[in-house]
Amino acid sequence: MAKKYSKTKLNVFKDSIEKRMEEIANDMDDLHDEILDNGSSSGALSQESVYSVHMADAGTDSFEQEKNYNLMSRESDYYKNLEIALERIDDGSFGMCNICEDLIPEERMMEVPNATKCVKCKEKDKLGLI
Ligand SMILES: [Zn+2]
Numbered sequence: 001m002a003k004k005y006s007k008t009k010l011n012v013f014k015d016s017i018e019k020r021m022e023e024i025a026n027d028m029d030d031l032h033d034e035i036l037d038n039g040s041s042s043g044a045l046s047q048e049s050v051y052s053v054h055m056a057d058a059g060t061d062s063f064e065q066e067k068n069y070n071l072m073s074r075e076s077d078y079y080k081n082l083e084i085a086l087e088r089i090d091d092g093s094f095g096m097c098n099i100c101e102d103l104i105p106e107e108r109m110m111e112v113p114n115a116t117k118c119v120k121c122k123e124k125d126k127l128g129l130i
Pocket residue numbers: 097098099100101102117118119120121122
């Protein structure tokens with residue numbers, strides 16, 4: 001029979017996942033504001049740069065902008081992964097390796113809540129042995 005985490009343990013995971021989702025949602029709100037802010041300030045800057053060439057500044061601005069966008073998409077990917085992890089808690093497949101059906105260690109599940117393979121199977125998978 002496949003091993004499973006106890007209900008109590010699952011609740012601990014759930015709490016930590018939900019907390020992280022909340023943090024990410026807040027972060028994304030901040031990033032969103034920042035992107036909007038940058039958008040308007042770079043608009044003002046480009047007006048100015050017509051007169052005095054501040055190309056370096058403008059470059060930094062769009063770099064910042066791009067960095068924020070990248071961060072946003074990474075955070076939203078992570079958010080989706082956490083959502084998937086919550087679904088797995090609900091359907092009972094959380095923490096179980098879908099290859100050897102062993103229990104994935106707690107530390108790994110805390111780090112990667114949407115993990116579906118134990119480290120051993122993941123390594124084998126990488127080497128193409130599965
Ligand atoms: Zn495994």
